[in-house]
Amino acid sequence: MSTTLAERTAPLIGATYPPANLGLEWSEIEPRDGYDAARQVHKCEFFDSTLFSTSADRIADLLVTGEGKDVIVGRDDQGKIQAVAVVEVLPADGEVARVEISSEVHPDFRGRGIGEAILEWQKARGAQLLLEAYGPDCELPAQIATNVDGHLLQRVAVLEGAGFEKQRQFQVMYRDLEGEEPTVDEPRGGYTVVPWIAELEAQIKALHLRAFSDHWGSTADAAKWWEDAIASIEKRWSFVAISPTGEVSGYILVVRHPARWLHTGMSEAYAELLGVDPNTRGSGLARALITKATKASYDSGMQRMGLDVDTDNPHGAHSFYERLGFKAVGNYFVYSLDF
Numbered sequence: 001m002s003t004t005l006a007e008r009t010a011p012l013i014g015a016t017y018p019p020a021n022l023g024l025e026w027s028e029i030e031p032r033d034g035y036d037a038a039r040q041v042h043k044c045e046f047f048d049s050t051l052f053s054t055s056a057d058r059i060a061d062l063l064v065t066g067e068g069k070d071v072i073v074g075r076d077d078q079g080k081i082q083a084v085a086v087v088e089v090l091p092a093d094g095e096v097a098r099v100e101i102s103s104e105v106h107p108d109f110r111g112r113g114i115g116e117a118i119l120e121w122q123k124a125r126g127a128q129l130l131l132e133a134y135g136p137d138c139e140l141p142a143q144i145a146t147n148v149d150g151h152l153l154q155r156v157a158v159l160e161g162a163g164f165e166k167q168r169q170f171q172v173m174y175r176d177l178e179g180e181e182p183t184v185d186e187p188r189g190g191y192t193v194v195p196w197i198a199e200l201e202a203q204i205k206a207l208h209l210r211a212f213s214d215h216w217g218s219t220a221d222a223a224k225w226w227e228d229a230i231a232s233i234e235k236r237w238s239f240v241a242i243s244p245t246g247e248v249s250g251y252i253l254v255v256r257h258p259a260r261w262l263h264t265g266m267s268e269a270y271a272e273l274l275g276v277d278p279n280t281r282g283s284g285l286a287r288a289l290i291t292k293a294t295k296a297s298y299d300s301g302m303q304r305m306g307l308d309v310d311t312d313n314p315h316g317a318h319s320f321y322e323r324l325g326f327k328a329v330g331n332y333f334v335y336s337l338d339f
Contacts, residue, residue, distance in 0.1 A: 005097065006136030008339045013131075015124035017072065018117030023109055024074030024083055031063045033073055036081040044104040046263060051149050051172045051308075051330050053259035057231065062086060068133055070125055074105075074114070082106040085118045087125045089133045093220035097134045097142045099126035115155070119162050123337065145336040156333070164335040171318060173326035174268075174306045177298045182325075184295050187288040190244035191280070196235040203248045204240060205230075211250075211275030229253045229272035237269050237296045241276070241285045250276040250285040252293045254305075269297035271307040290324060308332075 017026035029037060038059045045053055062071045062084075074083035085103040101122040105114050126144045134140065146164070148155050160166075187193060205226055212222040232255040241250030253273040261267055271293060276285045297305045307326065309317045 003139070004136055005131060005134055005138040005140070005142060008142060009127035009131055012124050012127035012339075015121055015128055018074065018114055018121060022112045022114050022117060024076060024114065026072050026074050028065060029063060029071040029073050029084070033081060034059060034063050037062065037073060037084055040081045040106060041084060041104050042259070042263070044106060047107050048149070048152060050152075050263075051332055053257060053263040055232070055257060055259050068129060070129065072121075074109075076109075082109050083114060083118070085122060087122050087129060089129050090220050090224060092134070093223070095140070095220070097130050097138060097140045098220065099130055099144045101126060101144060101146045110154075115158050116162070119158060123162065141338065143336045143338050145334060147332050147334055150331040150333060156335075159335045162337070164337045166333050167336050168334040169311045169331055170308045170334075171311055171328045171331045172306060172308045173318075173321050173328050174304045175294065175324070175326045177294070177302050177304050182291060182294045182298050184291045185284060185287045187241060187284045189280075189283045191249060191283055191285060191288075192242050193239050193285075193288050193292050194242055195240075196233070196238040197240055198235075200240060200248055201230070204251045207248050207251065207277060208273060208275045211277065225273060229255060232257065232272075234269065236300060237293050239289055239292050239296075241280075241289060243280070248277075249280045249283075250274075250289055252289040254293050254297070266303045267301065269293070269300070269302045269305045271305065274307070286320070287324070290321075294324075 018024065038056065041054050041059065065071050068089035070087045072085050073081045074085075076082050083103065083105045086101060088100050090098045090100060103115070103118045103122070105118070123144060130142055145167075146159070148159060150156075150169070208226050209222050212225070230253065234254055234256045237254035239252050240248060243249045251273070252271055254269050254271050257268075257270060260270070271290065274286060274289060276289075294305050307321065309321060311318060311331070
């Protein structure tokens, strides 16, 4: 017999900020905190050698809280931000009621239990936000989820100690573009690969949702991946596959992340999304798209090209990218607390 969201979240309700005796005073983030919060987040990412870097646009998004989102900052005795914690409800998709969380704690303030205290606040606040968004009688499965780099063992231990379980593993892969000029493979069967066409974006998005329907995750995941990627698209490196009858049959959406360039000291293109119509697989569209994007990135002077791949991808994507010269540089996990 199914239970309501109110019944399942009852053990989590009662959000309180991390205690001040851990060394930080907590409050909701304000627009004036933007520079200090960005400095703090980027310093943590650099110290941790994270696989991804937070963009300026994302920092700006965090400064506007309200319905479905809460962001708090921890300040030291000088008033400087030394920690940031985020809780955000994902758009409803009728499949799962989900909250995403993230946090960063300055290295000088680690080892005090602040990370554990933040996570307890996020669990409780996440439950409250889900109740507000979905109502107490909702019977959808509920989940609090987060991503963590595989090499951050202490952060993984904190999550597992709080009851989170690993759901999925992704590998981040890069191809060096400073060597031999990449070759481009053409598709078979009369298909063509053309530069990104903005007027077709509604059709490309619809294809994206179809192409990812058999991948891990919900409809909300696929929609969020699209919205996040399209906001940073680099059209010079992104391409669309067109069928002999003029229909959108595949796409590769490549982005540039300036924050990542600053983090690593290297210029790079990043293939956020690659999708092919399931009915056209076997026509070489995926290979044509990725090789075309790789060559375009090379022509723009990029030092490397990156992407990430689900290690349990049903279509053998990992070995496919290895054959194209991509090498794994790290992995990250999706952890969740389901209730």
